[in-house]
Amino acid sequence: MTQPQRDCVIAGGGPAGMMLGYLLARAGLAVTVVEKHADFFRDFRGDTVHPSTITLLAELGLREKFLALPVTQLCTLDAVVEGERMTLVDFGVLRAPDNFLVLAPQWDFLDFLAQEARTLPGFDLQMDTEAIGLLRAPLDQDAGREDAQGTDSAGDVLGLRVRSAGGDQQIHARLTVAADGRTSALREAAGLRAVESGVPIDVLWFSLPKPSEPPPATLAYVSSAGMVLTIDRGDTYQSGLIIKKGAFPAMQQTGITEFRTRLVAAAPVLAGVADTLTEWEQIKLLTVQINRLLRWHRPGFIAIGDAAHAMSPMFGVGVNYAIQDAVALANAITPQLRQGVVPERTLAGVQARRERPVKVMQAIQGRGHRVIARATVGQRVLSLGAVRLLRLGSPVLRRILARVVGVGLLPEHVRTPPGGSR
Missing domain, CATH: 3.30.70 (Alpha-Beta Plaits)
Structure with missing residues (x-):
């Protein structure tokens, strides 16, 4: 069974997929999000909504609605290091009013985004529907070769094959997005390869x-x-x-x-x-992973969020980096989708932009892992001298971490106005 063509089809109803679906539908585009589970209730998902994401919600007019939910707001983050309590992060130094962190079960956050997105005429959310493959253009005689990065370059992506209780369907779309997490089957189907970083x-x-x-x-x-x-x-x-490990x-x-x-x-x-x-x-x-695709895209297709770069739980930034990917992609691709085209150079530009902060944060996480891994084998994480130095330097450290963790290294902002003619 084939559905009418959409501007975009997104596999995965996590933070990246739901935010991208909302943004594109808000811009007047026809978008379908497919989520393989019947609900968003998954234990042990990231609960932290960082100041950068609160700012994005404000730009969308959703800030106060979200904060009205039963969430916890924190201005500081404390840790007890070798028996000494210290404040490591002070979000209060950030620009008001988004100078705090929110703790909210991720299923509540996703339900909130879904509820808001359903008010938009172009938005379609199909729960209990699994993406099982990609729709590909017929191969020509030159297809089947590999590009310089070792990625199969044949067969433009034309949409998704999905499976639900109602049977198998085909969803044709100008752009197909893999937001299906760190175990993404679609990035494999697209021939995209991830480079793993060792995590101890x-x-x-x-x-x-x-x-x-x-x-x-x-x-x-x-x-x-x-x-x-x-x-x-x-x-x-x-x-x-x-x-x-x-x-x-x-x-x-x-x-x-x-x-x-x-x-x-x-x-x-x-x-x-x-x-x-x-x-x-x-x-x-x-199982903690850090990996990153060498290439996030191919014609008609791009991976974002954990499907493009699995982040460690360190600093709780994974959710927010996934959302930043979604905003960057929506900003870049909306004008072209309104014209019915998806230039691959635009997708390459999204990767180039988002890859920079991802690489830096993954490097920071990797170094942090090597430090905290000492605690798993009975070693002191920090010497007494380092603890004293940390305590003395904590006012400076709090400001640095508030910026790096709370705002990020290249924060995105919503550039797509609502509505718009096709």
Whole structure:
């Protein structure tokens, strides 16, 4: 079954896909987003909505609606490093009014974007619908060769093949976007190759009730006993234990009691609530990856967000970098889509623009991993002298991290006006 041609079809209803779908529909284009799950409720997705994203929501007239949801606003991020509490990030130094971080379950954020997008006539969201392949143009006699980057250059992409309860369908579109995450099947189908960066850590994610007398909001506890994340979700913590890459099976062999002992040793504040973890089914492994496509695009196709560059959970920037990709793509491609064309040079320009901040942040994350990996093998993360220096320099560090983490290295802004003639 073939649907009428769309201006754009997007695989993946995550932050990149939903934001791009909203922006293009807001600009008066016909866009379809397909999401393979029946809802957005996925545990252990990124919960941080950074100041840069709040600014984008303000530019779209959605800021106050979003902040009216049951979200948590934080002006600072604290960590306990080798037993000493310190404020590492102070978003209050950023330009008002978007000088704070928001913690919101990602499913609430995606539901919010979907609800707003559904008010736009050109927007179509198909849940419980999986992208199973690309529609390709017939190959000519010169097709099948590889370009200089080793990427199959044959067969322009013309849309998606999708599968739902109603059967298989074809969605033809002028532009097809892979926003289907770090395990993207579409980037594979397009012949795009990712370069992996070695990562020495993984994360075990779990939910814990808050202690009866919780401390101030604390992002992490870091010491030679380990590193534990405690992300505030109202009455609970979304928690994570940093472990050596590949160590989870061995930990399971030692038993859940030993896991709780290790958790409390690293974060003593959790002593009264750790016993709520009684079985391994409550604990999920997040395999930490950092990778980046050599090339994000081919004729009629581009990958964005985690499909183009998987980010580490460090600093919680993945969601916001994915949204920045969506804004950059919408800014660049909307004028051409209104004319019914998709020049590949425009897609190449989006990659060139977004690749720069991604490379820098991934390099920062890689260096950070090497430091915190010491905690997974019983070593001090920082020497006593380094802790003192960190404390003395924290006012400067807070300002730097507020800018790098909260705003980003090349923040995007909405350049596409609503509506517009075709």
